[in-house]
Amino acid sequence: MSILQNLLNNRRTIYHFTNQEIKDTDLEIAFEAASNAPCHKQTHPWNYYILGEKTRESLVPTVVLLAEDKHKKKKDSERKYVSRAVSKIIDVPVIIAATTKLSPDDSFREEEDYAATVCSLHNLVLSLWDLGIGSQWSTGGITRHKSTYEILGINQQKERIIGFLKIGYPKDIPVKEKKKVSEIRKYLP
Numbered sequence: 001m002s003i004l005q006n007l008l009n010n011r012r013t014i015y016h017f018t019n020q021e022i023k024d025t026d027l028e029i030a031f032e033a034a035s036n037a038p039c040h041k042q043t044h045p046w047n048y049y050i051l052g053e054k055t056r057e058s059l060v061p062t063v064v065l066l067a068e069d070k071h072k073k074k075k076d077s078e079r080k081y082v083s084r085a086v087s088k089i090i091d092v093p094v095i096i097a098a099t100t101k102l103s104p105d106d107s108f109r110e111e112e113d114y115a116a117t118v119c120s121l122h123n124l125v126l127s128l129w130d131l132g133i134g135s136q137w138s139t140g141g142i143t144r145h146k147s148t149y150e151i152l153g154i155n156q157q158k159e160r161i162i163g164f165l166k167i168g169y170p171k172d173i174p175v176k177e178k179k180k181v182s183e184i185r186k187y188l189p
């Protein structure tokens with residue numbers, strides 16, 4: 001199998017990262033791949049925001065509020081879920097917020113742009129994987145919260161955060177069961 005076919009089939013979402021630093025030059029290679037994704041009508045609807053230390057620290061109060069709300073029924077006096085949630089924002093080597101352009105007056109354009117942004121994000125993921133770097137697409141309360149938009153300086157009327165991409169060198173690579181090809185493709189007469 002070619003290197004590219006192997007890359008496509010062997011990429012996995014990575015949940016645990018080492019402390020090894022990610023070089024900006026490697027990120028730039030991946031952004032180049034992201035920029036070369038297909039998009040209908042040349043809209044280039046994607047933007048990527050790399051979250052620096054100050055930005056991540058500004059997100060912590062919202063992360064804590066969300067964790068407390070999610071686990072309010074739990075009997076955990078040490079509130080370990082709070083430190084776990086904070087660690088997921090503070091201790092990851094790189095976090096990127098990916099956004100797609102909104103078109104409030106054109107739902108078809110918005111859907112096509114979302115599809116294109118997903119292509120772009122996956123180009124980014126695969127390009128990183130080719131460099132030995134793993135990532136996790138992550139969505140949740142924090143990627144949707146109003147204060148996240150304010151802190152990141154993203155206009156909620158114009159762009160939607162489709163996820164945070166957490167990036168780092170893999171500590172381990174999970175094994176995932178996938179559907180067989182025979183289950184997902186049908187040749188029609």
Ligand SMILES: Cc1cc2nc3c(=O)[nH]c(=O)nc-3n(C[C@H](O)[C@H](O)[C@H](O)COP(=O)(O)O)c2cc1C
Pocket residue numbers: 011012013014136137138139140163176
């Ligand atoms: C739109 C989208 C959102 C995702 N959100 C999360 C998430 O919030 N947390 C998480 O652990 N994984 C998230 N993932 C990763 C999936 O769980 C992962 O892709 C799936 O388990 C298949 O594993 P694989 O990527 O290794 O093939 C998301 C993936 C996609 C495509």
